Amino acid sequence: MNEKNNPLEETTLSTKPIYQGRVISLQLDEVRLPNGQPAIREVVKHPGAVAVLALLDDKMLVVEQYRKPLERTLMEIPAGKLEPGEDILEAAKRELEEETGYTCGSIRKISSFATAPGFCDEMMHLYVAEQLEPGQINPDEDEFIVCTAITLEEAWAYVREQRIHDAKTLAAIYAWQTYKLTGTFLP
Amino acid sequence: MNEKNNPLEETTLSTKPIYQGRVISLQLDEVRLPNGQPAIREVVKHPGAVAVLALLDDKMLVVEQYRKPLERTLMEIPAGKLEPGEDILEAAKRELEEETGYTCGSIRKISSFATAPGFCDEMMHLYVAEQLEPGQINPDEDEFIVCTAITLEEAWAYVREQRIHDAKTLAAIYAWQTYKLTGTFLP
Numbered sequence: 001m002n003e004k005n006n007p008l009e010e011t012t013l014s015t016k017p018i019y020q021g022r023v024i025s026l027q028l029d030e031v032r033l034p035n036g037q038p039a040i041r042e043v044v045k046h047p048g049a050v051a052v053l054a055l056l057d058d059k060m061l062v063v064e065q066y067r068k069p070l071e072r073t074l075m076e077i078p079a080g081k082l083e084p085g086e087d088i089l090e091a092a093k094r095e096l097e098e099e100t101g102y103t104c105g106s107i108r109k110i111s112s113f114a115t116a117p118g119f120c121d122e123m124m125h126l127y128v129a130e131q132l133e134p135g136q137i138n139p140d141e142d143e144f145i146v147c148t149a150i151t152l153e154e155a156w157a158y159v160r161e162q163r164i165h166d167a168k169t170l171a172a173i174y175a176w177q178t179y180k181l182t183g184t185f186l187p
Numbered sequence: 188m189n190e191k192n193n194p195l196e197e198t199t200l201s202t203k204p205i206y207q208g209r210v211i212s213l214q215l216d217e218v219r220l221p222n223g224q225p226a227i228r229e230v231v232k233h234p235g236a237v238a239v240l241a242l243l244d245d246k247m248l249v250v251e252q253y254r255k256p257l258e259r260t261l262m263e264i265p266a267g268k269l270e271p272g273e274d275i276l277e278a279a280k281r282e283l284e285e286e287t288g289y290t291c292g293s294i295r296k297i298s299s300f301a302t303a304p305g306f307c308d309e310m311m312h313l314y315v316a317e318q319l320e321p322g323q324i325n326p327d328e329d330e331f332i333v334c335t336a337i338t339l340e341e342a343w344a345y346v347r348e349q350r351i352h353d354a355k356t357l358a359a360i361y362a363w364q365t366y367k368l369t370g371t372f373l374p
Contacts, residue, residue: 008253008260008331019205019213021229024207024306025211029255037328041255042208044231046306066195067251068216068228069308072299073195081305111346114257116302116309119211121256124261124354142226144195156374159298166301167311167354174361181296181368187343 008034010041023047023081024120026127046122050092051079053110053185054102054129055170059149060176061100061132062164066144076169077157078147080140092127098138100147105131110175110185115167124168126175128185152176195221197228209246209267210234211307221331233309237279238266240297240359240372241289245361246336248287248319249351253331262345263356265334266311267327279314285325287334292318297362297372302354315363315372341364 009029018026029041054061054077061077080095082088088105097103107129115122139145146155152156155173164173175185197218205213214227240249241264243268249262267282269275276294284290294316302309326332337345342360351360362372 005254008251008333010253010255012255021215022227024229024231025251026192028208028233033329034253034331037329042211043209043256044213045256046303049305057231057368066193066197066221067198067301067304068218069230069232069306070304073193074301074304074341076304085248100247109358111340112352113357114261115252116233116307117254117257117261117263117353118236119256120231120303120304120307142220143222144221146195157372162299165299166304167358170298170300171357171361174365176195176362177374178364178368181365186346187364 010034010039013038044120046081046120048082048123048125049079049083050082050088050095050125050127051077051168051172052092052096052107052127052129053077053176054096054100054104054132056102056132056149059151060155060172061102061147061149062169063099064146065149074165075163075166076166077172079168089124089127092125092129096129097135098140099145101135101137102132103135104129105133109172113171124170126168128175152180175177197221205249222363223342224295229306231307233307234271235269235312236266236271237275237282237312237314238264238355238359239283239294239316240264240313240363241283241287241291241367242363243289243318243319243336247339247342247359248289248334248336250286250357251333251335253343257264258312262350263353264359266355275312276314279312279316283316284322288322288324290322291316292320298358299325300358313355313359315362339367
């Protein structure tokens with residue numbers, strides 16, 4: 001589709017800042033819809049994030065972490081938000097090392113995706129890291145994390161038990177499953 | 188893990204409402220971290236959403252829709268937020284019919300997942316619908332949607348071109364690929 005003349009486009013009439021925070025900000029955009037009518041869009045702004053499928057001896061690294069919005073602990077692949085101006089690949093290596101202690105000899109992109117495009121601009125950049133070398137974990141001062149390694153079969157069991165219960169980790173497990181079946185993480 | 192005595196848990200000390208909107212609300216939770224220190228968590232509240240992998244003659248239905256947060260059009264599987272008190276399965280059928288016009292003779296859950304658990308409580312409930320029957324589309328008054336059907340090969344091509352570029356649609360395509368390879372949408 002030619003985005004220069006997009007019949008679905010919503011034109012911004014005004015933007016009202018509501019909140020500016022440490023991780024996210026919130027604004028209300030008044031738009032003109034394709035039919036000419038006005039509407040309000042609630043938009044959460046996020047700096048973007050990285051996540052890493054880290055493979056070690058046919059296991060994937062997962063971290064357990066309390067997620068306040070869900071009021072529970074989730075088991076997720078290592079991930080975190082981009083720092084201002086940070087290179088995305090460097091961010092992926094940094095988060096892997098901070099949350100798991102491992103550095104990697106090989107890392108490559110699987111895919112990027114919007115996590116919640118209806119109301120948020122967050123882009124998640126998913127990588128696969130291999131040739132892992134153990135080191136020292138170094139989480140953020142407000143992060144409390146437990147790192148373990150699980151097989152693909154354990155990963156699916158945890159998905160069924162909803163211990164693994166987030167989009168990026170589910171996508172990473174599907175990618176790993178697909179790699180084992182087809183030889184590629186993204187057909 | 189025993190959630191009653193969770194060593195990673197963050198205890199809520201206070202909650203400050205910031206914004207109450209049409210789709211989302213925002214609050215700041217002051218918490219006590221596992222080490223006893225206080226911290227602030229920015230929490231976006233969302234009613235939850237449904238998404239449908241709708242399969243018709245070995246193609247999946249996708250809808251093109253403008254996504255204001257990303258300032259672009261995305262091709263996504265039919266999806267939408269839960270109405271207050273709405274049954275999740277009924278919501279999935281409703282969104283499928285509203286956005287594509289199709290009703291289904293068969294629908295079942297693939298998985299549920301948090302879209303952005305670091306700052307938002309949104310849960311996405313992913314279904315697969317089959318035995319589709321055409322009908323009349325009926326989008327929300329502020330929704331402008333173009334519906335098409337694509338093959339799995341086209342889906343992967345669109346992922347590579349980033350025309351498909353969101354977590355739920357990527358998960359659905361991986362699930363469909365996995366079904367074709369293994370006979371199950373979630374191994």
